Amino acid sequence: MIEFSEIIGHEDIIQHFKRSIEMGKVSQGYIINGEEGSGKKTLTRAIIKTLECEEGGTEPCCKCKSCKQMDTDNQPDVTWVTHDKPNVISVEEIRDQVNKDITIKPYSSRYKIYVIDDAQLLNANAQNALLKTIEEPPEYAIIFLLTSNIDKILPTIISRCIVLNIKPVRERDVLDYLMNELKLPKEKADFCMDFAQGNLGKAIRLATSEEYKEIIEDVTGILRRIPDMTVDDIIFAIKNMNHHKLKISDYIDLMMMWYRDILMLKITGNAGRLMFKEYYTDIRKQSAHISYEGIENVLKAMDKAKIRLEANVNFDVAMELMLLTIKENK
Template identity: 35%
Template sequence: MGFKDIVGQEKTINFLKRSIKNKRIAHAYIFEGPEGVGKFNTAIAFAKGIQCKSYHEDACNICSSCLKVNGGNHPDIKIIEPEGKSIKNKQIEEFQQDLSRKPYESNKKIYIIKDANSMTASAQNRLLKTLEEPPEYAVIILMSNNVSSFLPTIKSRCQILKFHRIGEKYIEAFLINKYKIEKDEAKVLAAFSDGIIGKAIKLKESEEFKTKREETIQVIEKILKKDPLTPFEEVEFFQKHKDHIDEILDFMLFWFRDIMIITQTRTDKFLINLDKKNTLQNHMHHIAYEKIGDIITVIEKTKNDIKANVNFQLAIEMMLLTMQEV
């Protein structure tokens, strides 16, 4: 893992590269951003670059230090993860004891604390003592999806680097290049990734995702056939996937969005479900164009109702009945 392997975080990567090149490495950083955007990979690439014996824009990957990082056994790079649901006071105490010992074979000791926002209050207070007077060889990287969970005194002693969701085109290109998949498949995965490359990779490797998508399309097909019993029969499908209802409803939103686009433009250029173009065209003939917007509205309303804890079965039944009526 090196800087070259990080996708879509160019501003942060360039900052870290300059820090290594100019030997202006801070004692403490907070890497903030959603899970899956590349915080951990960036932390490893940064640590690797700091320790590399032949660094030039990126770690060399051939020196003894890089080889140890690749093997996960560099003595001066430590990773701390939550024990259970949180990082405990005891873990920070152990980290401080380890930090009191000088580096074994380099100029820096680097600690990457994953899910640092899960630190208990006592753990944060203990960590603060280290951040106030860190040894000159210390580099501490706190990874978090929510910087507001830290004490103000901790934030004030760290450089905060933000990691952002990235555009679908970047994710598409990454998936095509890494997995050699067709553009149609990459487009669907990118659309459902929410701008998070880690999520796109999980979806690519998930057979469950593909199955849920196919089953959702089948449900839509049944609804469009206007059988009055279908809305009540298909509620079971949504109950089965209740824990992933946002994803199921997003499948439906993207599907009807595509029907609207293909109806209006007669082109597949902007379709998300490009691999299902023939099915979309078939469904297009079952819905009046002016009604598609009503269907999209009722799906969005159902998403909001479920978030507001409206009765789940009732919300789904009403959605399916309304879809059938329009």
């Protein structure tokens, strides 16, 4: 069961929809923008469940036929657009699943709702095809675009939608969830909370990884040894990274945390605020030998690696360039 009371954070977006429902001013196009793992899909499911609820209130009743259908992903008037290729949503998929279908009136509900997840994957032709529908949708239709990169959405589409940006969840709420729901010990919960930076899904992903301890040891092992690593050592480390089940962007984010610790110690000298506290000696040694410019170069290289990987650049090449930059700025 998905309802607003079960969602952690995002109070501003929930209140926006409650007011819209009360005033009868629900828009026909929404863009929900936020990084991966920030809760876009869970939030959208709760919104749709409320919009389609037969009671018509600002909370889903969870008892009517529509609510029960939503709980089992069988609501006939709700379509989650699918795509065959992992990195693109094609014009044919938009035409077949949205444009051709949207002219048919709802089967049993007030609204006919379409959700395009990972909308940043829409190619130019797909966006132009969607634009025609968003410009003049039937009065019963609502389209949700969920994206982790709104910059890839056409300005003409953005101008015709209400944009709702996902904000970070409060740290105390993330920590409460990790400790109370996942039953994590305080030290591990603190680490996952700091790592997530307000992204609950990201915190859960690290916290529930079966390889949690191994990943942390692998990341810290590389960064402690990288000043003395040979090219062969780096190539071996890259092959090992690729075996981890955790998303590689999360792996790189863990590396960023190490360099943020270096920066924090360099600026404040306060070891109490470090995330990798058990490696204080290594972090102190590295902070004494790296310049502020060097830290900036490393963090930029990590960001660039994530961008390259998103663009499907060869994994080994992207990671080797990143690690060599780290080594050069030792």
